[in-house]
Amino acid sequence: MSATPLLQCSGVSKSFAQVHALVNVDFEVRRGEVMALVGDNGAGKSTLIKCIAGIYPFDSGEVRFEDEVVHIHGPRESAALGIEVVYQDLALADNLDVVANMFLGRERTRSGYMLDEQSMENDARETLDSLSVTTLRSVRQAVGGLSGGQRQAVAVAKSVMWNSKLVILDEPTAALGVAQTRQVLELVKRLAERDLGVVIISHNLHDVFEVADRITVLRLGQQVAVLNREDTTQQDVVHAITAGTLTHVPGMQDTGAEVSE
């Protein structure tokens, strides 16, 4: 784990009309670290990752990626930087096989126009092997036939194929059973071992404590705590989620004046 952050958001804000979804949030991820992002519904978790992914821009604040100030204007640009997001719905085409899904939209071609199935199949297998995804029967199996955990594994493998440096996972274990959750969490740890920065959004604190190195807590659009997993307890985190100290009064126009507690 290196000390310089891979991604550093400083004082970022985002409003939708009258709603302040994010207010002056600081957020960072280091290489080789699993950073959990937790908070109640409406705390701003999704808004934060969507802004990082370039789906909408931050209103203000600074984003640094690999120590460079960046302005991300769309999903293509975040992908070019090496940021990949695995959304909750996974975005897999059930009728296509594993290889076709992993290369969807970035298919490799031979002599300029024909699909290079062999090279894609080889690389898909290599990536899955490197992540120790062992339960797939065949990479030529249609994704619709896979279990929830296998689908998640394919989606994660897809996200690391493209020399990505930061992988953001939105509720990767939400729909999974016990054994499959375990598999996916193992996979998350392996991503960090490959020196990628990993952000995992989860409501399940048990999962968070199993994989996360640090935990960022959002509450009502503000960052209320960044905790080291080793120095904290689930109760501390629950407390921060429900009653973390707010520096801005929600609902009021933010004029920069801080409210003292």
Added chain:
Amino acid sequence: MTDDRDRTDAVQPDDAGAVPADVLAEQADHPTIPAATPGTSQPTGFGDYFTLWTERLRAGELGALPIGLGLLVIFITFGILDDTFYTARNFTNLLLQMTVFATIAIGVVFVLLIAEIDLSVAFVSAVGGVVMTLLLRPDDPGWPAWAAIAVALLITTTIGWLQGIVITKAGVPSFVVTLAGLLIWSGVVLVLTTSASQVGTIRIQDDFVVGILNAFLSDQAGWALAAAVILGFAGVNSWTAFRRRRDGLPSKPTSVIVIQTVALAVVTIGAVWYANSDRGVPRATVFLIVFLLFWSFVASKLRFGRHVYAIGGNPEAARRAGINVDRVRIMVFMIMGFMAGVGGIMAASRLRSVSTAAGGGNLLLLVIASAVIGGTSLFGGQGRVISALLGALIITSIENGMNLLGLASGTKFIITGLVLLGAVLIDAWAKKRRTAVGVG
């Protein structure tokens, strides 16, 4: 077996027992391949291949099986009921009739693959036939065949483009847009034909155009065609298998390639021999084979084809993967327009004329039924170009047989409708199996 394994995975994924035994066995044979390598449980011999095939069947991946059985039933039934059904004369007729349906159905397959529908195909095809015929009229304006055909196809492709634009940019369901198209283009056909001729029928006098569906290959050319088809199939399959084996990927076993090639050879040689005993193989069959090969190539070997399937499977996933979904959709409707135009020209050639009735009757129903009966799913993302041929073969055989029996129109509609209903039920059942067992 598929379902058992999936269940095992779901219950105890970390258990080594979930790794199929054949993977472990193969690992012993090829120590360089790690046990984790997915794909090593692919079939290596004929036995495995057969097992996999039966597994797929049970999982709702029916392939060409319902078609094969359907054809068998149809041929036996009509063979018993009518003496002329099996004659070589009727066989070549069947090939000719099938060509128009199959050609238009290729376009329908593409539209169904992206989970859309085109109700205007029949009249768009008629527009193609009528425009060509009008341009061909001697001295008025008396265009050469190639120019008349090119302009006709350009117009039908543009119609597809227009409808595609409205569907994608205005966000109106294709069902409604092409329903409007059905009315509009049927009107256009009527206006064009009645304004050009008092009786509403315009004859085609161009030899080349008439020859499209009325000329036959010589016996030798027919045999050459058969040889090309058989050798082509064997060559492509062997080459693919060779390349995959060289790269250490699972491939189709040689025994299966040999069996498939022999089966294809028997059917092809039999068909050519039978056609040659009458007038020969229709020239149009060559056109149809070329179109089938070309569009199969587009659908399965090009990025465009991959994107078509992806959009049919999950448009949102396709969009997020950076695929220009609207562009692909519009291009699919252009393919539909183009193939409808080709089919319309073929239909005009076959009748040696166009009339106010062009594109009417049950043409629309039959071409959509062809695609669906051939195995293209109405739910999008499932199906192959070849299903246009297989479905058209079924539909044409039924039509042809019922015509020979001299059945009343009403009876023919009822029977054709029941066959379509059966095909759709099979599709729905297969889809349910696929979701339940989970093979796509």
